[in-house]
Amino acid sequence: MKTIEVRRSDVQRAGPLVVSPAGRRRLRDTLEGYAFLLPALLGLALFWLGPVVASILISFTNWGSGQRVSWLGLENYRGLFTSPLFWKVFRNTWYYTLVSVPAGLLLSLCLALLANQKLRGIGIFRAVYFFPSIISMTAVALMWSFLFNPDLGFIDYAIRRVFHVPGPDWVNSISWAMPALIFVGVWKWAGYNMVIFLAGLQGIDRSLQEAAAIDGANSWQRFQHVTWPGLTPTTLFVLIIMLIGSFQVFEQTYVMTEGGPAYATLTMSYYIYLDAFQYFHMGQAAALAYVLFAVVCVVTALQFSASRRWVFYQ
Amino acid sequence: MRGSRVLAVGVGYLGLVAAALFFLLPLLWIVLTSLKTPEQLFQYPPRWWPERPTLENYAYLFSKMPFLRYSFNSLKVAGLSTLGSVASCSLAAYAFARLRFAGRTPLFYLLLATLMIPYQVTMIPVFILMRSLGWVDTYYPLIVPWFLGGAFGTFLLRQFFLTIPAELDDAAKIDGCSAFGIYRRIYLPLAGPALTALAIFVFMFQWNDLLTPVIYLSDPDKFTLTLGLAFFKGTVVTRWNLIMAGAVISAVPILILYVAAQRYFVQGVALTGLKG
Numbered sequence: 001m002k003t004i005e006v007r008r009s010d011v012q013r014a015g016p017l018v019v020s021p022a023g024r025r026r027l028r029d030t031l032e033g034y035a036f037l038l039p040a041l042l043g044l045a046l047f048w049l050g051p052v053v054a055s056i057l058i059s060f061t062n063w064g065s066g067q068r069v070s071w072l073g074l075e076n077y078r079g080l081f082t083s084p085l086f087w088k089v090f091r092n093t094w095y096y097t098l099v100s101v102p103a104g105l106l107l108s109l110c111l112a113l114l115a116n117q118k119l120r121g122i123g124i125f126r127a128v129y130f131f132p133s134i135i136s137m138t139a140v141a142l143m144w145s146f147l148f149n150p151d152l153g154f155i156d157y158a159i160r161r162v163f164h165v166p167g168p169d170w171v172n173s174i175s176w177a178m179p180a181l182i183f184v185g186v187w188k189w190a191g192y193n194m195v196i197f198l199a200g201l202q203g204i205d206r207s208l209q210e211a212a213a214i215d216g217a218n219s220w221q222r223f224q225h226v227t228w229p230g231l232t233p234t235t236l237f238v239l240i241i242m243l244i245g246s247f248q249v250f251e252q253t254y255v256m257t258e259g260g261p262a263y264a265t266l267t268m269s270y271y272i273y274l275d276a277f278q279y280f281h282m283g284q285a286a287a288l289a290y291v292l293f294a295v296v297c298v299v300t301a302l303q304f305s306a307s308r309r310w311v312f313y314q
Numbered sequence: 315m316r317g318s319r320v321l322a323v324g325v326g327y328l329g330l331v332a333a334a335l336f337f338l339l340p341l342l343w344i345v346l347t348s349l350k351t352p353e354q355l356f357q358y359p360p361r362w363w364p365e366r367p368t369l370e371n372y373a374y375l376f377s378k379m380p381f382l383r384y385s386f387n388s389l390k391v392a393g394l395s396t397l398g399s400v401a402s403c404s405l406a407a408y409a410f411a412r413l414r415f416a417g418r419t420p421l422f423y424l425l426l427a428t429l430m431i432p433y434q435v436t437m438i439p440v441f442i443l444m445r446s447l448g449w450v451d452t453y454y455p456l457i458v459p460w461f462l463g464g465a466f467g468t469f470l471l472r473q474f475f476l477t478i479p480a481e482l483d484d485a486a487k488i489d490g491c492s493a494f495g496i497y498r499r500i501y502l503p504l505a506g507p508a509l510t511a512l513a514i515f516v517f518m519f520q521w522n523d524l525l526t527p528v529i530y531l532s533d534p535d536k537f538t539l540t541l542g543l544a545f546f547k548g549t550v551v552t553r554w555n556l557i558m559a560g561a562v563i564s565a566v567p568i569l570i571l572y573v574a575a576q577r578y579f580v581q582g583v584a585l586t587g588l589k590g
Contacts, residue, residue, distance in 0.1 A: 026416075030416050032415070033409050033413040033414070033415030033418065034415065039402040039405065039461060039462045039463055040405070040425070040462065040463030040464075042463075043462025043464065044425060044428065044462075044463065046440075048436060049424075050439065051439035051443075052435060054439035055435050058438060058439060115330070117326045119327065122330075125333070127572075128337055131569075131572070132337055132341075134518055134522075134568050135522070135569075136522035136523075136540050136564055138524050138543055138544050138561075139543065139561035142557055143561055144340070146347065147343065147344075152360070154340075154343055157359065161359075195580055195583040196583060199583075244430070247432060248432050248433060248434065251524045254544065255544050269432070272434045273525070276437070277529055285438055289434040289437075289438065292434055293432055293435045296430070
């Protein structure tokens with residue numbers, strides 16, 4: 001209380017041109033707010049906003065490729081769009097996304113419905129499903145490299161035993177390498193998305209379920225008309241984080257295929273890494289990163305606008 | 315009615331067990347492989363249980379290969395990142411939750427918008443920045459960014475801080491407590507569960523991360539466990555029993571953390587899911 005008295009008299013002495021006590025307090029509050037935000041704002045500027053701007057500038061240059069940095073304008077973008085490899089990579093990226101996202105969504109939703117039952121020991125099952133999502137993708141990808149190994153791996157052994165045919169050469173096969181990477185991604189992340197779905201399921205009003213059951217709805221009808229509409233906001237959220245994640249796949253590729261064989265598993269995110277840090281074509285890699293960014297933005301925006309037709313908010 | 319209930323429970327467990335096997339069998343196969351000798355590894359047809367399980371693969375990785383050093387490096391990187399993230403995100407989260415200042419709302423949305431930016435977009439300029447600081451092949455690029463906030467942690471903690479009654483602030487202010495005092499004496503102690511959830515998330519993320527170590531580290535002595543593991547696969551192509559032992563070593567600390575603090579893992583995921 002004392003300090004406030006002193007300040008008021010200061011202001012009075014200084015005359016009417018000085019900011020009012022209220023204005024002074026606002027200034028003090030603002031300074032205080034920014035003091036708390038200082039590390040976060042520094043990080044925002046240095047690691048997000050600055051780089052987002054710098055990246056587009058770099059994409060207009062030959063950074064890394066020449067002795068001197070020179071301005072190329074849209075040359076990097078033109079080079080990308082006229083390169084057959086870029087279009088292959090672009091198709092691979094969509095292949096990964098369009099298979100892994102629906103498959104992962106369906107699997108994690110099924111797991112959540114299973115794990116939402118009121119049964120003894122359900123916590124153990126949930127923990128088992130969740131576990132692969134917390135260990136490193138490096139370990140998971142190494143593990144599946146071994147399981148997919150055509151000579152020693154368990155999968156081809158099982159195929160030989162059950163179907164009496166040789167199994168595919170998975171990560172060394174142009175047609176099977178991508179399905180193997182997709183499988184690994186779906187297997188690892190299913191439990192994570194299941195937990196988000198479980199939170200969504202638990203947010204649905206139970207009385208609606210009970211009312212539907214009393215009205216004679218069978219379990220499929222209850223899912224279709226009560227559970228699913230209630231779960232659509234969660235589904236939208238899971239869909240968007242899966243889409244964004246699927247465009248950034250890196251670790252499986254690095255460990256299992258390195259983009260091969262014959263570029264069959266080279267996706268945009270991995271191509272950006274190779275271009276920037278193996279070939280040091282920073283300019284072209286930055287252009288590619290911006291193309292990826294644009295794809296992510298467009299896809300997310302489309303999801304949000306399409307969501308108006310299928311997402312149901314209570 | 316009773317019969318159909320029994321049937322439903324039976325079908326329920328059948329589905330649960332089938333799904334559990336889908337996740338457990340591959341993991342079990344890996345653990346058993348890590349206990350095999352080379353002869354047992356190449357045995358055909360393969361056997362699930364090795365006749366005489368051996369820990370020699372683990373002994374080899376810790377004594378002949380630098381897996382102890384890799385583990386220590388990972389612990390250092392993940393531990394310091396966790397510390398930095400909890401400190402910087404909680405400061406920012408308190409400001410966004412409780413302080414009133416010009417630009418608060420736009421800044422908060424700007425921060426959240428960074429969640430949409432793919433890492434690939436920022437990694438090139440950030441690399442150039444780190445290189446100009448002379449930080450390539452050091453741990454600074456892996457750790458320092460975590461001392462400077464981050465949207466995920468700030469959002470998570472802000473949501474939690476908003477559930478703490480603001481009357482506590484008013485009472486503390488009347489008693490002459492500064493904003494920093496309120497943050498330190500009231501918000502931090504009350505936010506234990508949220509801080510733990512964030513700490514676990516950051517630790518796990520950093521322990522598991524591969525891309526940033528791949529970009530910045532080239533001295534094998536500095537490799538983190540994931541990078542060492544990925545690098546190791548290229549050097550011992552067919553010794554899968556050793557590679558699998560390495561994978562198990564990298565997963566065990568996370569398993570222990572999970573068993574000890576399971577509810578915080580689930581809370582962390584659920585908290586991020588709630589905004590949907």
